Amino acid sequence: MSLFGDGLDAAVQKAFTRPAPKSAGAQMRYLVKQLKGTRAVAQTLRISQRTVERYVKDQIRKPRPDLAARMEREVKKRWQPQIRAQAKAKAATTGGIVIDTRARLGYTAPIGSTDESRIRHLTVALPPQHAARLFDAQQAGAGDQQLRQIAADALREVYFQDGGRRAGNLDEVRFTDIEHLEFEL
Numbered sequence: 001m002s003l004f005g006d007g008l009d010a011a012v013q014k015a016f017t018r019p020a021p022k023s024a025g026a027q028m029r030y031l032v033k034q035l036k037g038t039r040a041v042a043q044t045l046r047i048s049q050r051t052v053e054r055y056v057k058d059q060i061r062k063p064r065p066d067l068a069a070r071m072e073r074e075v076k077k078r079w080q081p082q083i084r085a086q087a088k089a090k091a092a093t094t095g096g097i098v099i100d101t102r103a104r105l106g107y108t109a110p111i112g113s114t115d116e117s118r119i120r121h122l123t124v125a126l127p128p129q130h131a132a133r134l135f136d137a138q139q140a141g142a143g144d145q146q147l148r149q150i151a152a153d154a155l156r157e158v159y160f161q162d163g164g165r166r167a168g169n170l171d172e173v174r175f176t177d178i179e180h181l182e183f184e185l
Helices: 003-013 024-035 038-045 049-056 065-078 081-095 128-139 144-160
Strands: 097-106 118-126 174-184
Touching: 003 081, 003 128, 003 144, 003 174, 024 038, 024 049, 024 065, 038 049, 038 065, 081 128, 097 128, 097 144, 118 144, 118 174, 128 144, 144 174
Parallel strands: none
Antiparallel strands: 097 118, 097 174
């Protein structure tokens, strides 16, 4: 599970204008249409082609929990691609992204200083260039560690350095022990 990647996906999914299909049959029919055939869906979901056909005909209505999760993930991955692209483009050019987190944040500082590493709850609006870096890295297949570093760099610049008005010689912000993480466009 990718904490940062899933968080970015969830933020983009809030921009959807229509809800994704809910029932197993509707999800399966959507996937068959998107992947252009039952064989491709069967391979993607790691089930038999006959099972896919049964879901399409509503002969099976209740999938196993692991299959239901895979179906939902595959549908959401493909749902409303233009809306998803518009939401990402808007965040990366004009809107920016809001990060809401409760985690251990800070940097090496004299003990007792307010900037030493400690659990903080922050809600920070990041400018568009940081949203663009996050989405570009996610698109390029960046792992959670890389996305965490990009977010830490953004928090260093926006929160700790206040856009260059303080802590000018700050090099690295540590972003660890994440208890809560949510993104909003």
